Amino acid sequence: MLLYLISLSIVGLTLLLSGMKVMEAALSQWAGDRMASAVARSTSTPLRGFALGTASSALLQSGTAVTLLTIGLVNSGILPFARCFGILLGTNVGTCLTTELMSLELHRYGLPLLGAGTGLWLLSLLSGEWRALPPMPRRVHDACRFGGAVLAGFALLLAGFALLRTMGPLLQQQGTFQRLMDMASQQPALGVLGGAALTALIHSGAAVIGMSMGFVSAGAMDPDTAVAIVLGANIGTCATGLVVSLGGGRGGKLVALSQIALNVAGVLLFYPLRHELLTAAAYLAPGNAAAQIAHAQTIFNVACSLLALPLAYLFTKPPARPAMPNAA
Secondary structure (H helix, E strand, O other), rough: HHHHHHHHHHHHHHHHHHHHHHHHHHHHHHHHHHHHHHHHOOOOOHHHHHHHHHHHHHOOOOOHHHHHHHHHHOOOOOOOHHHHHHHHHHHHHHHHHHHHHHOOOHHHHHHHHHHHHHHHHHHHHHHHHOOOOOOHHHHHHHHHHHHHHHHHHHHHHHHHHHHHOOOHHHHHHHHHHHHHHHHHHHHHHHHHHHHHHHHHHHHHHHHHHHHHHHHHHOOOHHHHHHHHHHHHHHHHHHHHHHHHOOOOOOOHHHOOOOOOHHHHHHHHHHHHHHHHHHHHHHHOOOOHHHHHHHHHHHHHHHHHHHHHEEEHHHHOOOOOOOOOOOOO
C-alpha cells in the first residue's frame, strides 16, 4: 500500500509539474520576445512595473520565467536594477492565477480540454509542416499551435490535481503520514521549511500549493499546515532565480537577492498571522477547503506586494528638474 501511495503521489505531482512546464513553454514561445520588449519599455515607475509583472506572470503562468527574464535584462544593461522591484512584486501576484484556476473545480473538464488542445495542435501541424490542409494565416497558426499546447498543459495540471485528491482516504490510513501531519500541525515551522525545500527541488511553487490543495480537499492535510506550506513555497520559488543569477553579473545577483529578501520578509510578517489569513480565506470560500488555500496564497501575495510597493519608490530617482535661467 505504501509503495502504491508513493507511486500515486509521484504520478500526480509529475502531471501537475508537466502541465505547468508545457503551459510555460508554450506561452513563452508565443509571447516571449514581445514580453521582453514590453518589460524593457514599461517599467518607468514601480507601479507600472508591478502591473507589468502581474500581467506577464499571469500570461506566462510562471513568476519564475518573468524573474529570469528580469535578471537577464538587468545583466544585459537593458533594464536598470532600480526598476526591477515593481516587477518582482507583480510576479508574486500574477502566479496566483494558476492556483485560483485550480480551485474552481475544473478537473472534471480535464479530458475535454486535453482533446481540444490536442486537436488545435494537430490542426496547426496539418496546415503547416504536414501540408495536408490549406495554410492558415500566421497569427491563426500560432494561436492553434501554442493555444492548443496551453490547453493540453492545463488539462494535465487538472488531471494531476484530481489524482492527488483521490489519495486522501488512503493517506489517512497510513500511520506514518498522519504522524508527519500531526508533527507539522504542532510545529508549523516544519511546514514552512518543507514547502520551501520541495518548491526549490521541483522549481514550481504552484505545483506544491496545488498538491496541498488536493490533500486538504481530501481531508488528508490540516488547512493550517497547508497555509504554512504556502508560505514556504513563496520562499522556495526564489531558488531558481538565485541559481541562475550566480552565472551572471552583479545586477542579476542583486535582483535574485532582492526577491529572496522581499519574500522572506513577507513570510516573517504573516507567519504569526496564519490563522487570520486562513479565516479571511474561509470567509471568501466557505465550505471549499481547496479554494481557501488558493485564496490564502492570493491574499498573502497581494498584501505583501501592496505593503512593499511604496518602498520601491525609494530606489527610483526622481526626474531632474530643469535649470532655472539666471536673473538678468
